[in-house]
Amino acid sequence: MVRVIVDGTPVEVLPGSSVLQACEAAGKEIPRFCYHERLSVAGNCRMCLVEVARAPKLVASCGFPVADGMEVFTDTEVVRRARRSVMEFLLINHPLDCPICDQGGECDLQDQAYGYGSGFSRYQEEKRAVTDKNLGPLIKTVMTRCIQCSRCVRFCTEIAGTPELGLVSRGENAEITTYVEKALSSELSGNLIDVCPVGALTAKPIAFHARSWEYKKTDSIDVMDALGTNIQIHARGGEVMRIVPRVNDAVNEEWLSDKGRFSFDGLKKKRLDQPWVRVNGDLVPVTWKDAFIALACRLKDISAERIGAIAGDLCDVESLCALKDLFTAFGSSNFDCRQDGAWYDMSSRSGYLFNSGITGIDQADALLLVGSMPRHEAPVLNARIRKRFLESGREKFPVGVVGTLTADLTYPVEMLGAGPDVLERLLDGTHSFADVLKKAQRPMIIMGHAALVRADAPKIYNLCKQLAESYGALTSEWNGLNVLHTAASRVGGLDIGFLPGAQGLSTEAMLRGGVEVLWLLGADDIPIDLIPSETFVVYQGHHGDCAASRANIIFPGAAYTEKSATYVNMAGYVQQAFRAVFAPGEAREDWRIIRAFSEVLGHTLPYDTLEQLRARMADVNPIFAIDDEDKARYLPHQSTVSTMIDESITLLDTPFQPIIQDYYLTNSISRASQTMAECSAACRLRTVE
């Protein structure tokens, strides 16, 4: 440790820290624009100048390393004067348009001009103006406001891995641009808005919609992928206005995918806001009571094994638990949370988790992707892999890919083969990448759903497990065998046991006419055409997507922003979301619908409040009672499903098929979103070019 004295306060910081970090450790606030904790140091805004004893002039604290015994002064007259001057320079060309700027109220430049500026301008000359750039459907640019801190350039280059932005020209003419005008191709581009310290880059879909101080802010969890990104929902007047990420180093650091950030406008379109019942072929709006009675009548005289339920990808654990309890009370074990029919090793919880943890990526020294396309399946996770690649340096973090890629992963990879046969060659050591895995101390295998939805998934899983065992990925302190989920509800569903029992039917069997009454809990991504016309379909969900149009009864549910709910992310973290706004019209929280219906059916579920339901969840699986997430991940798990791997399954020759065709349109919310449709179109246009 290095001892530094900041304004008379001694602090100890790690060697190699910057003076700015030392000042922060001492509790001193250093103004800055270009410096960002998660980006490289640029040192071009000069706002963080401090005085260092015996240094001939002020130093930029962000890029100046500490030395033992260094004395730093952050609040001398010289420093204050320097800050005022820097502020004056930065404001020379900055327009005074804060009243109409979307960044107003949460603008670093505005705040710091108040705090450190001189309060008036001596500038008489003409200001420069810069042409706005078109960066696609998400980012609005007002480039005259740009102070050229280059955070966006560094974000694109380092975090997103899509170097498209740059600082071109020089001096008076310098500007941030893509040079040849084009839309950004990153799935993380929305973070540029957060990274930009001024109003140069703001959100295009919500331009001029609200001011930052008008929002009611609610903590929640993103359900667009299975990472469980921590988000904050900003609402005004019962309407979600925007979604921003929260910082959680164990999950998403401080990034959020574009789908999570911008698909919320889909929450305002195509919503189911009242119950519907199909009468003589047409859907008729009815009251809740009538809808319940209609379904209860239909369920009368049906044997328990003739009803089934399929849960979709956006469900919360509460509704899954309630629906499972209802079906169990009815005597049926036909329920499945796997819309895609994926296979998991249910012998222990680690059979279906991202076992290394998201932070585990930071320690891995070799990676094998099996049937996975993390850039589309979990963009923030992909950024974490890229971060690992950047940290480890060239050639130190080999990545092998089994399968086909639909886009550049933003880090160099070795394509090992398209089909699962490569795994066998890796196992017997005849493949060259086997040596790479052998050399690695902490090898990591990530299995995607392209591998798990196939008929030979158990065999592939077994091969991966053997690979992990033989190459040291499964040791007492390292578990490198991971499943990359794409559905936010999946791990929670598996944890709560929303899986067919011993005699129960799986998704496929239920769809193909195995049941008379099929309850779809937000299940929109199933082959609807497979359902025979005589099957009675109950759709409980929030969007009038494909499944609702097939339904005989529709129960309008709440979307993820409209309920207090529990989600489990792919690494097994149990996370709570809170209600930001109320569901539209007659729509209700899903577990309440199921609870209310259970009473009509005569199988009243034993919980009336969310607390009682959560206590019930904790009974089913103790992980829902444990606060310490790390401990919860390794709890023994009682499985209802036999996981004997059938040795008769042979590997198929077919290559892995990517499961996400269009990143921007993967669920009922994003399909209803205008913004996502524009992104998808821009993306297609780029592919054509």
Added chain:
Amino acid sequence: MNSAWVPPSQPDDFVFDAESETAITIVLKKYPVERKASAVMPLLYIAQKQMSRCTGSAWVPLQAMNEIAKRLEIAPIRVYEVASFYTMFNKRPIGRYHLQVCTTTPCWLRGSDEIVSACRRETGINHFGETSADGLFTLTEVECLGACANAPILQVDDDFYEDMDSESVQKLIAELRDGRRPAPGPRVDRLNSAPEGGRKTLLTVSTPVDEQ
């Protein structure tokens, strides 16, 4: 206000010719393989040279920048950044001869205004940055060329024409128009930066002390 950068009409493609390839091979040898991105400036210069050789207009089209990015395994925007930063890389087509007049203080004191107006008069160009109607000349204002002892300077492509005045500009442009390139250097009676009209000092050879 700096206007939107509109890319000029670009050639359909850009391929380095054999002469450029030879030069590239030599340049790339100077850098370690993992640091070959450093060769971006020499390669831009080679591309501009090739354009001058093949089309008579020394500029770097986008395709050339993209090709350089591909060869150096860097993002195209990194090449654009470098190319746009340096004024000596032309991002749009220029005339056959690039007239670069230094107007920094020493040249200005020695009459660069006269050079500028002579250039305008002879070529018909109105403003800096323009190309003459016949497509032969582009006039550019440049900062100090570092030849202040021979001010004022008119740089034509890579050559310095020094100690210029109105007549010598007229003569030079006439010769260029005829397709001749006069020898670069001072336009007055002097050798390089030596005094005008021959040496002024050290006219007698003094005998060394020990020989006295």
